[in-house]
Amino acid sequence: SVQAHKEEDNPQKTMEVNGLTPVPGSYDYDLIVIGGGSGGLAAAKEAAKYEKKVMVLDFVKPTPQGSSWGLGGTCVNVGCIPKKLMHQAALLGQALEDSRKFGWQFTEEVKHNWMTMTESVQNYIGSLNWGYRVALRDTKVTYENAYGEFVGPHTIKATNKKGIEKLYTAERFIIATGERPRYLGIPGDKEYCISSDDLFSLPYCPGKTLVVGASYVALECAGFLAGLGLDVTVMVRSILLRGFDQDMANRIGEYMKEHGVNFIRQFVPIKVERIEEGTPGVLKVTAKSTAGDQIIEGEYNTVLLAIGRDPCTRKIGLDKIGVNINEKTGKIPVSDEEQTNVPYIYAIGDILQDKLELTPVAIQAGRLLVRRLYAGATTKCDYVNVPTTVFTPLEYGACGYSEETAVEKFGQENIEVYHSHFWPLEWTVPARDNNKCYAKIICNIQDNERVIGFHVLGPNAGEITQGFAAAMKCGLTKEQLDCTIGIHPVCAEV
Amino acid sequence: GKNEYDLLVVGGGSGGLACAKEAAQFGRKVAVVDYVEPSPQGTSWGLGGTCVNVGCIPKKLMHQAALLGSALKDAQHYGWSISQPVHHTWSVMAQGVQNYVKSLNWGHRVQLQEKKVKYFNIRGSFSDPHTVRGVTKAGKETVVTADNIVIATGGRPKYPAHVAGALEHGITSDDLFWLKESPGKTLTPFVFNVSLECAGFLTGIGLDTTVMMRSVPLRGFDQASHISKKNHICFTTQQQMASLVTEHMESYGTKFLKRCFPTKVEKLKSNRLQVTWKNADLDREETDSFDTVMWAVGRAPDTKTLNLEAIGVKTNSETGKIIVDASEATSVPHIYAVGDITEGRPELTPTAIAAGKLLAQRLFGQSSELMDYDNVPTTVFTPLEYGCVGLSEEAAVQRHGSDNIEVYHAYYKPLEFTVAERDATQCYMKMVCLRGREQRILGLHFIGPNAGEVIQGFALGIKCGATYPQMMKTVGIHPTCAEEVTKLHITKRSGLDATVTGC
Numbered sequence: 001s002v003q004a005h006k007e008e009d010n011p012q013k014t015m016e017v018n019g020l021t022p023v024p025g026s027y028d029y030d031l032i033v034i035g036g037g038s039g040g041l042a043a044a045k046e047a048a049k050y051e052k053k054v055m056v057l058d059f060v061k062p063t064p065q066g067s068s069w070g071l072g073g074t075c076v077n078v079g080c081i082p083k084k085l086m087h088q089a090a091l092l093g094q095a096l097e098d099s100r101k102f103g104w105q106f107t108e109e110v111k112h113n114w115m116t117m118t119e120s121v122q123n124y125i126g127s128l129n130w131g132y133r134v135a136l137r138d139t140k141v142t143y144e145n146a147y148g149e150f151v152g153p154h155t156i157k158a159t160n161k162k163g164i165e166k167l168y169t170a171e172r173f174i175i176a177t178g179e180r181p182r183y184l185g186i187p188g189d190k191e192y193c194i195s196s197d198d199l200f201s202l203p204y205c206p207g208k209t210l211v212v213g214a215s216y217v218a219l220e221c222a223g224f225l226a227g228l229g230l231d232v233t234v235m236v237r238s239i240l241l242r243g244f245d246q247d248m249a250n251r252i253g254e255y256m257k258e259h260g261v262n263f264i265r266q267f268v269p270i271k272v273e274r275i276e277e278g279t280p281g282v283l284k285v286t287a288k289s290t291a292g293d294q295i296i297e298g299e300y301n302t303v304l305l306a307i308g309r310d311p312c313t314r315k316i317g318l319d320k321i322g323v324n325i326n327e328k329t330g331k332i333p334v335s336d337e338e339q340t341n342v343p344y345i346y347a348i349g350d351i352l353q354d355k356l357e358l359t360p361v362a363i364q365a366g367r368l369l370v371r372r373l374y375a376g377a378t379t380k381c382d383y384v385n386v387p388t389t390v391f392t393p394l395e396y397g398a399c400g401y402s403e404e405t406a407v408e409k410f411g412q413e414n415i416e417v418y419h420s421h422f423w424p425l426e427w428t429v430p431a432r433d434n435n436k437c438y439a440k441i442i443c444n445i446q447d448n449e450r451v452i453g454f455h456v457l458g459p460n461a462g463e464i465t466q467g468f469a470a471a472m473k474c475g476l477t478k479e480q481l482d483c484t485i486g487i488h489p490v491c492a493e494v
Numbered sequence: 495g496k497n498e499y500d501l502l503v504v505g506g507g508s509g510g511l512a513c514a515k516e517a518a519q520f521g522r523k524v525a526v527v528d529y530v531e532p533s534p535q536g537t538s539w540g541l542g543g544t545c546v547n548v549g550c551i552p553k554k555l556m557h558q559a560a561l562l563g564s565a566l567k568d569a570q571h572y573g574w575s576i577s578q579p580v581h582h583t584w585s586v587m588a589q590g591v592q593n594y595v596k597s598l599n600w601g602h603r604v605q606l607q608e609k610k611v612k613y614f615n616i617r618g619s620f621s622d623p624h625t626v627r628g629v630t631k632a633g634k635e636t637v638v639t640a641d642n643i644v645i646a647t648g649g650r651p652k653y654p655a656h657v658a659g660a661l662e663h664g665i666t667s668d669d670l671f672w673l674k675e676s677p678g679k680t681l682t683p684f685v686f687n688v689s690l691e692c693a694g695f696l697t698g699i700g701l702d703t704t705v706m707m708r709s710v711p712l713r714g715f716d717q718a719s720h721i722s723k724k725n726h727i728c729f730t731t732q733q734q735m736a737s738l739v740t741e742h743m744e745s746y747g748t749k750f751l752k753r754c755f756p757t758k759v760e761k762l763k764s765n766r767l768q769v770t771w772k773n774a775d776l777d778r779e780e781t782d783s784f785d786t787v788m789w790a791v792g793r794a795p796d797t798k799t800l801n802l803e804a805i806g807v808k809t810n811s812e813t814g815k816i817i818v819d820a821s822e823a824t825s826v827p828h829i830y831a832v833g834d835i836t837e838g839r840p841e842l843t844p845t846a847i848a849a850g851k852l853l854a855q856r857l858f859g860q861s862s863e864l865m866d867y868d869n870v871p872t873t874v875f876t877p878l879e880y881g882c883v884g885l886s887e888e889a890a891v892q893r894h895g896s897d898n899i900e901v902y903h904a905y906y907k908p909l910e911f912t913v914a915e916r917d918a919t920q921c922y923m924k925m926v927c928l929r930g931r932e933q934r935i936l937g938l939h940f941i942g943p944n945a946g947e948v949i950q951g952f953a954l955g956i957k958c959g960a961t962y963p964q965m966m967k968t969v970g971i972h973p974t975c976a977e978e979v980t981k982l983h984i985t986k987r988s989g990l991d992a993t994v995t996g997c
Contacts, residue, residue: 088572099563099565101586102587103583103586103587104581106577114573116571360972361969428555429590460947462971463947463974466968466971467949467952471960473964474955485844486950487881487946489550
């Protein structure tokens, strides 16, 4: 057995860990949150409000390329935040071109410096990491930069960078460990390829890039890399943006193609080799067709894998305490109150089965869960009509049903789809595409033509979609939509 | 009957054209007369009305030009290297804008043709309740008779009374958008949203711009307590949203002459303009020279040449606008009016269009639906945009009493401002709600980039009777500015710091 000493209230208390372990009578903490990302931090800060003794464990296992980051999770470090900033950098490149038509004059040659951008982005992220540490300190939440795993009932082992182990006990736990990018499992993938975990802090310009995958991560990254002037190719196994409205997905792909992104469809890489060293070097990618025997080869400076993300649930000792996970996906099934099959263990965020992988959802779920646990609240997280936006070069905002799922659920004859192309006023003078921006709403005829799906493709899609999502929450119908006056001239009035 | 047309629309602007085209859908015989009396400076334009030619459209495009100027500065923080100096050429922008506007004029003419609406470019006036007479540019007299008539002649900018030289030497928004050469160093007295928007984009494209304010910046918009980050609460009347907008403009480079009003404008030998004004605070006269003086002192309804008194159409004695009832009917049974010309209605393109369409549907389509003027969203396109829908804080307090309303507010920072190192001090939003069980949302106000895009969807929500709890149940889209609306939770009443921290 191992004896562990804790520094806080009970310095003399020891505990047996191996074998039949009696559950300790009083715990070190009321709540231990494993994972300091969007969901975990929101839950921890909320619990501290109710004067609970809370600990957050957060640890980032470096990527195969060696990238790592601070407190805050995926969103802050290698997700939403750097993604949107680099997307903005690409949009500004387009703005530079437009501005000439609006009378601005400067030299023809405009260049982008990857390092300048990345440094600025990383500085901002650093300030967020710092902000989180301060916030936790101010709310008296204990934070440890250590890898947490369950070793017995109510007991967790925390291992820090130096390998020092400590044991902690808590009355309740929230697992919010999130996900990490998946690798292909082919020769050369871990050695030579990067993922989104590496991209946003890459200390050199990626150059000519192959993006493998058709997820929103793949398309968003390919989109902004192309916008910054890089030669980008996207290799897609089958369809784009699986799970999203396919009509909208195809429009996004078309737009990207017309704006300089190359697509290789129905191929998967089978081998990656390095033919030249350097930062970046030159990689040779061999790919096989999914529709036949054809083999192709290509040379790129960087290969970015964006084929999906896997939950960090396999190595945190869940088997030791009997928490069920979906063996195939690694996701954790929970009740509608985010409770696992072990009553004192909860889970939130990206690791949940059948729930949306979004920061605001994780935050909402975390906060409401804690209010139910400690403040006597009963409100559950509402996962219906959660809006989302894909920040591809032509942005896509959506809320509710895709056209396919609406047809599937209600039947073609019971839904009505209203749609329209539109030309943003700001695109007229610089003569940008006049039939690419598009909006559609899907209505349930039998339910008073209630709006059950909203889709918009155009600039500032996120800003536009947010209010519509609120309206859908209020049961928006087509009639109400029709009698709402538009703001002129904006895209949203369409 | 004996009249030639089922419907005659006088005025080919937003409201008029929408009404005419809708009526034509029902297979009716429709005619439109449109005429632009040149401005005192001689500016004129084609079919489409104020919005298309000298309003929303060119204004937003020039606003965009100014925003792109900011984007150029931001871009450098994001890694783009652009050689300095960067400068702006008015004529390139003006040509781009004017060409687009002309394409819209053309588009409208084509649409009227396609829908078989007859178009007369004449200055019409009533000779009897069913007859409008006018003379074409070629000098030919034209008479048009109709069973039903819709007056949609809109408004034109006013000139200030009692300022010598105002008419001869100043221009208005009617002229600004059609200038072939840069307006240069510009003074714009007084302050309505038009002059703030114009001053905003003029500053943005690099021109030396001064706004002269007699008193309140955005009269009619939200004027609740001035809330700096240090003092909160208090429901006394001063401007809040309006002052945030002007504060931003000041930090952006627009000059403001507060509590001043001009007394005369004289032309100098150099062709520049010498403006003299009274500074009410210092109680003295001041003077300076400018290249352009652009008046933005309000708009007057365009009814002078219509001959309304002769046919009995009643107008408001103070404003001159046509008095209409809830069905847009005037005091003469078969004569209606829509748009900026009507008394008590918002002066907005979308309301004119909606009212025009609904009117046509009631006249010819067996509909009885009236126009709903409640909860009309709107946006002021100043450098930092201000979008709003529903009640201002004052109106809510007045209607329900300050004890019955709760105001949630927040100062936020758009993500894109971080790397660009832009000042977000004035980025602000507030939601005015009823207290009590339901907590219905009465009004939403937002200052920040893309305010119009943000507000539009929420306007829908308010139309559906959205409540504060429903807003809180709506999950945010991350990262956007709009998501902060769904996270509003600090009340003015609490006095707590309303700055959004981290995500």
